[in-house]
Amino acid sequence: MxxxxxxxxxxxxxxxxxxxxxxxxxxxxxxxxxxxxxxxxxxxxxxxxxxxxxxxxxxxxxxxxxxxxxxxxxxxxxxxxxxxxxxxxxxxxxxxxxxxxxxxxxxxxxxxxxxxxxxxxxxxxxxxxxxxxxxxxxxxxxxxxxxxxxxxxxxxxxxxxxxxxxxxxxxxxxxxxxxxxxxxxxxxxxxxxxxxxxxxxxxxxxxxxxxxxxxxxxxxxxxxxxxxxxxxxxxxxxxxxxxxxxxxxAAGDLQEEARGMAELRVRLEERVAALGLGSRVNAAGSPRLPNTTSLAFQGLSAESLVIALDLEGVAVSAGSACSAGTLRRSHVLEAMGLEEEAGSSIRVSLGPRTTQQEVDAFVEILAKVVAGVRGAAALPLPARR
Ligand SMILES: Cc1ncc(COP(=O)(O)O)c(C=O)c1O
The missing domain is CATH 3.40.640.10 (Type I PLP-dependent aspartate aminotransferase-like (Major domain))
Known part of the structure; x- marks a missing residue:
């Protein structure tokens, strides 16, 4: 996805x-x-x-x-x-x-x-x-x-x-x-x-x-x-x-595509919030692009989340796509004064053909992935052999 x-x-x-x-x-x-x-x-x-x-x-x-x-x-x-x-x-x-x-x-x-x-x-x-x-x-x-x-x-x-x-x-x-x-x-x-x-x-x-x-x-x-x-x-x-x-x-379909993406974005944010995963939407109250949401997961590493989601077949990014294919702390969130969020946020960006089914499936996968990553973070490190 x-x-x-x-x-x-x-x-x-x-x-x-x-x-x-x-x-x-x-x-x-x-x-x-x-x-x-x-x-x-x-x-x-x-x-x-x-x-x-x-x-x-x-x-x-x-x-x-x-x-x-x-x-x-x-x-x-x-x-x-x-x-x-x-x-x-x-x-x-x-x-x-x-x-x-x-x-x-x-x-x-x-x-x-x-x-x-x-x-x-x-x-x-x-x-x-x-x-x-x-x-x-x-x-x-x-x-x-x-x-x-x-x-x-x-x-x-x-x-x-x-x-x-x-x-x-x-x-x-x-x-x-x-x-x-x-x-x-x-x-x-x-x-x-x-x-x-x-x-x-x-x-x-x-x-x-x-x-x-x-x-x-x-x-x-x-x-x-x-x-x-x-x-x-x-x-x-x-x-x-x-x-x-x-x-x-894009010019011809702009209003319709924007409306569709905005509706799905609202649905996604509401459903993620309802899961009670300890997440927050960065810049939630500001006027935003219709397709973009930046989700912060307190205490989790964005990198772990992106990799775990990728293993489930879901492509999102940690902050922006990084030019070198590696993941860094987000200079954007740091500039906004969101120090902790800078290392724990994923960006989910929808497209004009993204469907409601995909959004719902994403939310389900996210719940599983966050639980997994939180569980792994809570485990003691394996003993060295
Ligand atoms: C805000 C912004 N400006 C410029 C660019 C660069 O565009 P391109 O990838 O076509 O070089 C990007 C792409 O990530 C962008 O998001």
């Missing part, structure tokens, strides 16, 4: 079909002038239009990338390149994805001053704290739209107007939000917004960056003039076709 959609959500059939069509049909290079190139170009532009429609953007404002990490790198490196020598101030939250935090560290080493504003215990970064940090000399603020571990939605829109008045750029990592909640870049008021196809049923290794019309953005990679000189490299036609098809379907 797969309940780890925030790590990656399986390909939507429509995306798979679009990818196969592209592999078989669009055999050319999208930059070539002949008919084969033209077919490939059509596939790229169809994907761009679908992403633009998902975000309420214009097609020219969408740069197609090789995923969410690349979109975040391009946004941050690309936007600050024009900053005055010696840097300036950058403001972000302490619980961003590593593809933002690591870029911030790099920019700090290059002379920028980076302020990392912590979220509160409810998993929200207060807009007024971010604004207070964005003093004169601030170049850019980067705030995620939805946190990948606890699912909390961040106050991006309330920041935008004031930051624009101050001449500070606003980047938003919407990798977890896109395709799960409605996004309108104009209503949000952002200058830059990243998304990742595989979080909403597109393929891994495809993503996009919205760049507000007129905003200068330097390429991060060096090469040819693709993507209006902002992202060089021959386009991955099949992956982009999959991105476009997933974006189109």
């Amino acid at each position: 797969y309940l780890d959609h925030n790590a990656t959500s399986p390909l939507r059939p429509a995306a798979r079909e679009a990818m196969l069509r592209a592999i078989h049909g669009a055999a050319g290079n999208a930059s070539s002038v002949h008919a084969f190139g033209h077919a490939a170009r059509m596939a790229v532009e169809t994907a761009r239009d679908a992403v633009a429609a998902l975000l309420g953007a214009r097609s020219e404002e969408v740069v197609l990338t090789g995923g969410g990490t690349e979109a975040n790198n391009l946004a941050l490196f690309g936007a600050v390149r024009g900053a005055p020598a010696g840097g300036g101030r950058l403001v972000t939250s302490a619980f961003e994805h590593p593809s933002v935090l690591a870029v911030m560290e790099d920019l700090e080493a290059r002379g920028f001053e980076v302020i990392r504003v912590p979220p509160d215990r409810s998993g929200v970064v207060a807009a007024d704290r971010l604004l207070a940090a964005a003093v004169p000399g601030t170049v850019l603020v980067s705030l995620m739209l939805a946190n990948n571990e606890v699912g909390t939605l961040q106050p991006v829109a309330p920041l935008a107007a004031e930051l624009r008045r101050r001449g500070v750029l606003l980047h938003c990592d919407a990798a977890q939000a896109a395709g799960k909640v409605a996004i309108d870049v104009r209503a949000l008021g952002v200058d830059l917004l990243s998304l990742a196809a595989h979080k909403f049923g597109g393929p891994q290794g495809a993503g996009a960056l919205y760049v507000r019309a007129g905003l200068p953005l330097a390429p991060h990679l060096r090469g040819g003039g693709q993507e209006l000189n902002r992202r060089p490299g021959t386009e991955n036609i099949a992956a982009l076709a999959g991105l476009g098809a997933a974006a189109q379907e």
Whole structure:
């Protein structure tokens, strides 16, 4: 049973079909002038239009990338390149994805001053704290739209107007939000917004960056003039076709899918609470993505739970999916001041096709697994031989 959609959500059939069509049909290079190139170009532009429609953007404002990490790198490196020598101030939250935090560290080493504003215990970064940090000399603020571990939605829109008045750029990592909640870049008021196809049923290794019309953005990679000189490299036609098809379907089915996942999430949380397992939902009272729940089990190790659930055929993760395939304490929960929970929480993330039967079966398996792990934790260590 797969309940780890925030790590990656399986390909939507429509995306798979679009990818196969592209592999078989669009055999050319999208930059070539002949008919084969033209077919490939059509596939790229169809994907761009679908992403633009998902975000309420214009097609020219969408740069197609090789995923969410690349979109975040391009946004941050690309936007600050024009900053005055010696840097300036950058403001972000302490619980961003590593593809933002690591870029911030790099920019700090290059002379920028980076302020990392912590979220509160409810998993929200207060807009007024971010604004207070964005003093004169601030170049850019980067705030995620939805946190990948606890699912909390961040106050991006309330920041935008004031930051624009101050001449500070606003980047938003919407990798977890896109395709799960409605996004309108104009209503949000952002200058830059990243998304990742595989979080909403597109393929891994495809993503996009919205760049507000007129905003200068330097390429991060060096090469040819693709993507209006902002992202060089021959386009991955099949992956982009999959991105476009997933974006189109997600946009069309958004309300219905979100409602379905939210109902199942409520059911799951209620049933888990009723089991009396000593669990708590992290950030329970905050506005959250419809599909995400982060469950803390006092006194238990998240790692043991994830492994025990895996042995029962259930895929969830401890905090976020870890890039190296190992499990670490959650930097997200630590940033929220939830020290104990950081080592004892699992993230359960539903998908648009998750069923009620699966949720009920999960709750049953969870009860058994938690009892087993608690029992094992209470046993004395075996004597050494
Ligand atoms: C919030 C957030 N940003 C960025 C990314 C990176 O996206 P990708 O896996 O496409 O590089 C992820 C993926 O885990 C994410 O959850």
